[in-house]
Amino acid sequence: MLSVRGLKKVYQTDGGEVEAVRSLNFDLRPGELACLVGPSGSGKTTLLKCISGLMSPTAGEVRLNGEPVVGPPKKMAVVFQEYGRSLFPWMRVRENVELPLKNQGVPKAERDRLVEEALEAVGLSHVPLSYPWQLSGGMQQRVAIARAIAYQPEVLLMDEPFAAVDAQTRADLEDLIRTIWKKLGVTVLFVTHDIDESVYLGERVIILSSSPTVVQEDLVIDLPAERDQLNTRTLPRFTELRHHVYEQIQLAKKGIRPAGAGEGV
Numbered sequence: 001m002l003s004v005r006g007l008k009k010v011y012q013t014d015g016g017e018v019e020a021v022r023s024l025n026f027d028l029r030p031g032e033l034a035c036l037v038g039p040s041g042s043g044k045t046t047l048l049k050c051i052s053g054l055m056s057p058t059a060g061e062v063r064l065n066g067e068p069v070v071g072p073p074k075k076m077a078v079v080f081q082e083y084g085r086s087l088f089p090w091m092r093v094r095e096n097v098e099l100p101l102k103n104q105g106v107p108k109a110e111r112d113r114l115v116e117e118a119l120e121a122v123g124l125s126h127v128p129l130s131y132p133w134q135l136s137g138g139m140q141q142r143v144a145i146a147r148a149i150a151y152q153p154e155v156l157l158m159d160e161p162f163a164a165v166d167a168q169t170r171a172d173l174e175d176l177i178r179t180i181w182k183k184l185g186v187t188v189l190f191v192t193h194d195i196d197e198s199v200y201l202g203e204r205v206i207i208l209s210s211s212p213t214v215v216q217e218d219l220v221i222d223l224p225a226e227r228d229q230l231n232t233r234t235l236p237r238f239t240e241l242r243h244h245v246y247e248q249i250q251l252a253k254k255g256i257r258p259a260g261a262g263e264g265v
């Protein structure tokens, strides 16, 4: 469904060229939930900007359902880390969720239904008339998630969406993402700094090398599909996978790449 081929991004700065991403190759199948981890500065945000069509790559391409991505695709939604800046403070919760649908020309009755369903899915049906600043950080991030899913995307990109919320809320939001993902069958690419989170959430973890970036490893997460915060995290296999991802990131930071890294799928 989503294909990244030979993706390269070089930024032009006053200090010269910065090669953020050298050559990235991977594919996401329809309905897959993949996490993306890598050392700080390895180009995760750069990659998401290229995938979402917000920025053009220097070379290579992104394809969605076979079509090259040259601008923001209709069937893609993005949730950013900074919920405080991504919601409009002068709009009520339901208006924030409704806005992209309005912009798309979705008729009023259908908008109402989609907004209601999305708020229900994230457990916020009781606060449609609140303003974002009247809600906790975790609730604001759930509004951002509701806005993304109301839009009925085929692909949901998430850029460290839970980095700014407390640990307990984070655990709840992780479970919310898995529930929504299963219910909607949406393809999710989830960027995180948190190794445990990547293993807990993903069916796959794509580990990036340090800059200039290639795929260090593309790891299948063979944990049971039914996951819960207590039992899954205490499984011996969870510990093994977490250990493995951690080790790869440490190697990536030292610039050590396993044989075959960067060759793609």
Ligand SMILES: Nc1ncnc2c1ncn2[C@@H]1O[C@H](COP(=O)(O)OP(=O)(O)OP(=O)(O)O)[C@@H](O)[C@H]1O
Pocket (backbone or CB within 6 Å): 011, 012, 013, 018, 019, 020, 038, 039, 040, 041, 042, 043, 044, 045, 046, 047, 211
């Ligand atoms: N607009 C820009 N202009 C110049 N260089 C940039 C720009 N954006 C990012 N970079 C550089 O590209 C590299 C990758 O940055 P990017 O933000 O994509 O990494 P990241 O993996 O998301 O980082 P982090 O995990 O710290 O959020 C870094 O060296 C960064 O300094």
